[in-house]
Amino acid sequence: MNADYLELTNLTVSFDGFVAVDRVNMSVLPGDLRFLIGPNGAGKTTLIDAVSGLVPATGSARWAGEDLVGRKVHRIARLGVGRTFQTATVFEELTVTQNLDIAAGARRGVLTLARRRTRVPEVVVKAMETIGLTDLAEVPAGTLSHGQKQWLEIGMLLVQDARLLMLDEPVAGMSAEEKDETGRLLRRIAADADLTVVVVEHDMDFMRAFATSVTVLHAGKVLAEGSVEQVQADPRVQEVYLGPGEHSKAVTEAVLGEGV
Numbered sequence: 001m002n003a004d005y006l007e008l009t010n011l012t013v014s015f016d017g018f019v020a021v022d023r024v025n026m027s028v029l030p031g032d033l034r035f036l037i038g039p040n041g042a043g044k045t046t047l048i049d050a051v052s053g054l055v056p057a058t059g060s061a062r063w064a065g066e067d068l069v070g071r072k073v074h075r076i077a078r079l080g081v082g083r084t085f086q087t088a089t090v091f092e093e094l095t096v097t098q099n100l101d102i103a104a105g106a107r108r109g110v111l112t113l114a115r116r117r118t119r120v121p122e123v124v125v126k127a128m129e130t131i132g133l134t135d136l137a138e139v140p141a142g143t144l145s146h147g148q149k150q151w152l153e154i155g156m157l158l159v160q161d162a163r164l165l166m167l168d169e170p171v172a173g174m175s176a177e178e179k180d181e182t183g184r185l186l187r188r189i190a191a192d193a194d195l196t197v198v199v200v201e202h203d204m205d206f207m208r209a210f211a212t213s214v215t216v217l218h219a220g221k222v223l224a225e226g227s228v229e230q231v232q233a234d235p236r237v238q239e240v241y242l243g244p245g246e247h248s249k250a251v252t253e254a255v256l257g258e259g260v
């Protein structure tokens, strides 16, 4: 097993006195497919922003033997931490291969990138297979479907040698087939490649189908953590999703699944 795991201790992010992430403790092991769920504004995106160095935080975020809190974004990326954003950020005019090649180059450094290469690097070929876009290697990324763009972004993290992947709502706007494909891709990445994966999602069906563990955030705090069954059965979780007393059992089931 790869020795790296993510351990957040009292991770806190404040914006002008407003506490968006409030003393969060959370550990994620390699091979885990951890879903981070919670209502709008719970602090999910801010938490992964803090781990990737995009917003200042206090407390600690230990990864690969280092505390990421206070480190610069590029330093954190070099430690193998990668994340995607709620909107895709691929280069639309460039092909799938070129997007992956540039991402791999960002890791290699400017000198190697400046050298003209005729062969596609092995790491790019491998990532393309993992994300299932080999047949579309030479098409411009702009012509890919929404789902395929998300997979390309994941591929771009893989060629950068990311071992901690944090994905912000990867299946939002995807077709049912694409969601399924994405779930299988994430499983391959987590279980087979032994990477550490944190998925922020609102899609509860997707969570139920693929999560190996779940952390529920509410108002910046960890409200519950455990297996899908455990968090679904937690009355506090049902309450934050639905508000006290105002919803029927039918509505609860629509959000959290049957048998709650």
Ligand SMILES: Nc1ncnc2c1ncn2[C@@H]1O[C@H](COP(=O)(O)OP(=O)(O)OP(=O)(O)O)[C@@H](O)[C@H]1O
Binding pocket: 015, 018, 020, 038, 039, 040, 041, 042, 043, 044, 045, 046, 047
């Ligand atoms: N840069 C910022 N400045 C001030 N407040 C912010 C900033 N970024 C986020 N917030 C606030 O922090 C809280 C958490 O936001 P965040 O985007 O992390 O929520 P989220 O759980 O990702 O929600 P969603 O599911 O809607 O994406 C919100 O109240 C938001 O308005």
Ligand SMILES: [Mg+2]
Binding pocket: 044, 045, 046, 086, 168
């Ligand atoms: Mg968000």
